[in-house]
Amino acid sequence: MITTISAPTIPRRQHTGPSTNPSTSDNIYTNPQYLTDAATMNYGQRGRELLLDLKRSDWLPTYNDEGVRATLQEISLHTDELTYLVRAAQRVDQSSKDDDAADDANRSTAATAATNIPMTNRPSLILHDTSIRRNKRCLLAYHAYRLDKLRALRWETGGTLPEEMKRALSEAEVDFFEEYDRLVSRFVVVAGGGGGGGDLDWNADLVPPQENYIMVRVVQSGLGTIETELCGVVDLELGSMHYLPRGDVEGLVRQGALVQLSGEESA
Numbered sequence: 001m002i003t004t005i006s007a008p009t010i011p012r013r014q015h016t017g018p019s020t021n022p023s024t025s026d027n028i029y030t031n032p033q034y035l036t037d038a039a040t041m042n043y044g045q046r047g048r049e050l051l052l053d054l055k056r057s058d059w060l061p062t063y064n065d066e067g068v069r070a071t072l073q074e075i076s077l078h079t080d081e082l083t084y085l086v087r088a089a090q091r092v093d094q095s096s097k098d099d100d101a102a103d104d105a106n107r108s109t110a111a112t113a114a115t116n117i118p119m120t121n122r123p124s125l126i127l128h129d130t131s132i133r134r135n136k137r138c139l140l141a142y143h144a145y146r147l148d149k150l151r152a153l154r155w156e157t158g159g160t161l162p163e164e165m166k167r168a169l170s171e172a173e174v175d176f177f178e179e180y181d182r183l184v185s186r187f188v189v190v191a192g193g194g195g196g197g198g199d200l201d202w203n204a205d206l207v208p209p210q211e212n213y214i215m216v217r218v219v220q221s222g223l224g225t226i227e228t229e230l231c232g233v234v235d236l237e238l239g240s241m242h243y244l245p246r247g248d249v250e251g252l253v254r255q256g257a258l259v260q261l262s263g264e265e266s267a
Helices: 032-038 045-056 065-096 098-105 109-116 122-157 171-193 246-255
Strands: 213-218 225-228 232-235 241-245 258-261
Touching (some): 122 246
Antiparallel strands (some): 213 241
């Protein structure tokens, strides 16, 4: 005769209302508010939506504070669920080892839970753990991408943060840009004062330009006049076009006060 031994099962949470014993570790799972929040878990999709926002934007979308908070909340819910399942597995294992307490004393609780979770319950653990890791990676990628864009913007504009771009940033990102600008400015001063780097333009293009002169149109009023090295004094009247040395107007182009024109646009 073949005897079938069934594996112990982890008790499922009872969604029947508030717990009668608020001191138990499981009472949060029977709380109606928790059940409402748990229904919002979508297993890593919130973090994915943040990255899709970046992909759909030309530069940076407006900082999605609500999406970040929702992703963090989902991570917390998955963590609570994972903690419950592990503790339930520990209780099941402890009840099945009452007759062998001496052996249990020689093993850690974590190792016991990891090796004695029934196979039928392990997919739930893997699902919640994977969702937590996915959301964390998405949050890190979301913020790292935005900070990389801000660092690149500092070198493009020479420390000027355009107002239309500033509106897309969070308060913490604005503080980051300003602090990074101060660090870069101090670095330029120190590098220039050390000898050999004083005349180096740190805001110039990393790739050498193909042309020394460029055609530009003035799109910002109130610029007045500038003095160029080869073309003398130039009046930058709103709407006017000029053919000037790149080095003399590159900073204004970066700031958005001038727009570089292609050959067809200047014709």
